[in-house]
Amino acid sequence: MSIQWFPGHMAKARRQVEEKLKLVDIVFELLDARLPLSSRNPMIDDLVKHKPRLLLLTKCDLADERGNKAWLDFFHSQGMSALPVDAKTGKGVGQIQPASEKLLQPLFATREKKGIRSRQVRAMVLGIPNVGKSSLINRLAKRTAAVTGDRPGVTKAQQWIRIGKTMELLDTPGILWPKFDDSEVGLRLAASGAIKEEILPLEEVALYAVNYLSDRYPQFLAERYKLKDLSLSGVGLLTEIGKKRGCLQKGGEINFEKVAEILLNDLRSGRIGKVTMEMPGDWHSDGGVEADGQNDS
Ligand SMILES: Nc1nc2c(ncn2[C@@H]2O[C@H](COP(=O)(O)OP(=O)(O)OP(=O)(O)O)[C@@H](O)[C@H]2O)c(=O)[nH]1
Ligand SMILES: [Mg+2]
Incomplete structure (x- = not known):
């Protein structure tokens, strides 16, 4: 499957993520529960190496139960923290805060050593287009803070959104990588709705x-x-x-x-x-x- 990409956009997206990474304590990497590895942008892996990271398997309500379990086992066996979430009903969303705090224990300990008691946290939400970043943020914020839509490319710019008293989330535009090594990855992404219809x-x-x-x-x-x-x-x-x-x-x-x-x-x-x-x-x-x-x- 051949798709037209815009390398200039990709380079810009990468730069924007890199700049903001310095400001955040943790990254929420959203993967589509129906195609977790195909929806995993290798660029994110490369950029986020040194930050605590929580994988969130979105749209788990659309994936089959057996698949959800198999994928959670898969990521856990690789030593990664992963949670299934459904932003439509809010299922699983309540687990995000405790899971993040667990991952942030080392940061909190370092802060305490310096006499800083603050548990304020900044997180960046990353993932491919249409994976449910803005929907999940709205769920966490309990209000419509970010625009969502049933098509890829809805969020056009980064935006900070406050969640309660202790968390700030950065919503980001979805990023796809310019070349898929495997055509099946491209077909799965296309079937899931991550790629603009006009170029499919x-x-x-x-x-x-x-x-x-x-x-x-x-x-x-x-x-x-x-x-x-x-x-x-x-x-x-x-x-x-x-x-x-x-x-x-x-x-x-x-x-x-x-x-x-x-x-x-x-x-x-x-x-x-x-x-x-x-x-x-x-x-x-x-x-x-x-x-x-x-x-x-
Ligand atoms: N069934 C289901 N639909 C979801 C879920 N999360 C998001 N959606 C739907 O998926 C579509 C895309 O959601 P968005 O939150 O706009 O996705 P996004 O990742 O912010 O997309 P971009 O801003 O384009 O990168 C919307 O139609 C949402 O209603 C979910 O957990 N379950
Ligand atoms: Mg969005």
Whole structure:
């Protein structure tokens, strides 16, 4: 999948994060619970090495329970602090403060040695576009302090937001990296809604999604679109969905763009079911994605 990127924007984003990092005590790195490694920006890892970091697996309500558990075990086994959160209902959000305080114990101890009793904390919220940074901040702040939206690229500039008496959070624009080493990573990000629609090969993304669903969650496809034959190829499945949903164009041909829109909207909103788009076992130990032929049509 080829996507047009803007390296100038990336360099600027990196600079802005670097500047503000000096001011914060902890970083909240938001990963999409449905695709935690694909949504992990390697640049953040590189930049944030020396700060306490809490991984927050967002949209855990859209991912499947088994997947959430597998990913938490995965990150914990790597010695990372990670929590699942759902900014829609607030589930898990109450755990953020205690988990942060635990990570900040060394900082508080150093402050006390210097005679500073303050528990004031500044945190930076980082993550790819549309992962739920601003929504989570609003939950923590218990008010609409940041603009949110059902598309990537909503937050345009950094903004400090006060949370209660002891915390200040920096909301940041989502950052994607300019080149994906693995095309499956790009397809998963696209399927999740992290990439602007205007630059997506929508039908290619839908084909990837339908193949993945027919492999891992065939019952969801069967139920949502009343499909009988799930042994069909990816194109065959999209054709059937198109027929069921009346996505026809002049001459009775299937309008695949329309089918792609329906499928991706259903997937992103969770209407299709709770879907985890990758499991820890799909990744090699070297960080690459397992090639399992799911791209075959
Ligand atoms: N189901 C569900 N939806 C969520 C959750 N968190 C955020 N969303 C939705 O995801 C979309 C994106 O949320 P934002 O908070 O704007 O995401 P962001 O990371 O700030 O995005 P940018 O500012 O574009 O980088 C919105 O439609 C939110 O309602 C969640 O935990 N569960
Ligand atoms: Mg935002």
